[in-house]
Amino acid sequence: MTAIPRRAALALPLAGLAAPALAQAFPARPIRMLVPWAPGGTTDVQMRALCDQASRRLGQPVVVENRSGAGGVLGAQSLLTAQPDGYTLSQIPISVFRQPLMNSRPLFDPLADFTYVIHVTGYLFGTVVRPDAPWRSMADLVEHARRNPGAVNYGTPGVGTSLHLTMEQIAQDQRIEWTHVPFRGFAENAQSLLGGQTHVLADSSGWSPMAEEGRVRVLATWGNERAKRFPNVPTLKEQGINIVSISPYGLAGPRGMDPGVVRVLHDAFREALFDPTHVAVLDRFDMVPDHMDPAAYAASVRRTMEEERRLIQSLGIRLS
Numbered sequence: 186m187t188a189i190p191r192r193a194a195l196a197l198p199l200a201g202l203a204a205p206a207l208a209q210a211f212p213a214r215p216i217r218m219l220v221p222w223a224p225g226g227t228t229d230v231q232m233r234a235l236c237d238q239a240s241r242r243l244g245q246p247v248v249v250e251n252r253s254g255a256g257g258v259l260g261a262q263s264l265l266t267a268q269p270d271g272y273t274l275s276q277i278p279i280s281v282f283r284q285p286l287m288n289s290r291p292l293f294d295p296l297a298d299f300t301y302v303i304h305v306t307g308y309l310f311g312t313v314v315r316p317d318a319p320w321r322s323m324a325d326l327v328e329h330a331r332r333n334p335g336a337v338n339y340g341t342p343g344v345g346t347s348l349h350l351t352m353e354q355i356a357q358d359q360r361i362e363w364t365h366v367p368f369r370g371f372a373e374n375a376q377s378l379l380g381g382q383t384h385v386l387a388d389s390s391g392w393s394p395m396a397e398e399g400r401v402r403v404l405a406t407w408g409n410e411r412a413k414r415f416p417n418v419p420t421l422k423e424q425g426i427n428i429v430s431i432s433p434y435g436l437a438g439p440r441g442m443d444p445g446v447v448r449v450l451h452d453a454f455r456e457a458l459f460d461p462t463h464v465a466v467l468d469r470f471d472m473v474p475d476h477m478d479p480a481a482y483a484a485s486v487r488r489t490m491e492e493e494r495r496l497i498q499s500l501g502i503r504l505s
Contacts, residue, residue, distance in 0.1 A: 223370025
């Protein structure tokens with residue numbers, strides 16, 4: 186159990202005796218984990234495995250609630266009205282840091298409105314087409330898009346996501362035009378590709394099983410190196426597109442959380458992150474543990490905001 190034991194709390198110095206009773210007894214009931222993506226996708230599967238392992242350490246269920254749509258910011262938005270008692274957390278994708286930079290009236294301030302608990306991992310992304318598509322490489326796809334401006338459409342999990350911005354980076358880099366089609370999650374995106382409504386799927390590695398079954402063709406992965414499960418698929422950089430996109434994410438709660446509660450949550454989720462059962466799920470999607478404690482994660486958020494500001498300005502993307 187990672188919960189702070191009462192006996193240990195009584196043994197603390199006088200300053201420790203002033204700690205809120207909430208932290209000393211936490212958790213006393215189930216914890217809600219908001220996952221801002223549709224059920225069945227990469228994040229949903231990974232987060233359920235992580236929460237299951239954290240539940241075992243906390244002694245209380247960590248219950249996943251899906252809040253899909255709006256490019257992955259609905260979980261963070263819900264934290265604005267949640268009590269800062271540790272019983273409501275959310276997965277925080279990088280789109281949470283972008284949304285305020287693309288809106289004239291931001292919904293929230295990522296630097297002030299959340300308590301960062303732990304950074305956990307990052308996605309493997311890829312460019313995927315149907316197996317009967319005429320393109321066998323990114324060069325083929327780019328050349329077709331160049332000859333047919335705006336005719337190629339691609340699906341992503343939403344406006345302002347890493348997938349959306351990276352595809353627009355590729356378009357800018359290659360001087361082409363293609364059309365963005367946002368979805369609420371991987372399942373809708375994949376269904377549209379397989380049904381022929383969209384030409385290209387840009388998404389996290391929920392497509393891995395489909396690729397292994399031959400139901401889709403992966404044109405490129407977006408990391409620094411080739412994915413372990415797809416050693417024959419070149420990266421964007423190997424195909425002459427000097428772009429790397431690895432979208433990190435972690436967990437946060439409302440602002441103003443008790444530091445003792447944050448410590449309990451961090452320690453439980455850190456153990457869960459490296460549990461072999463959870464690591465096996467990460468392996469399925471070519472993801473790896475990427476731990477940061479609350480202080481390191483908050484510092485990373487500040488750096489990320491500056492990097493994303495420069496990227497969004499260069500692409501000229503605005504939502505309102």
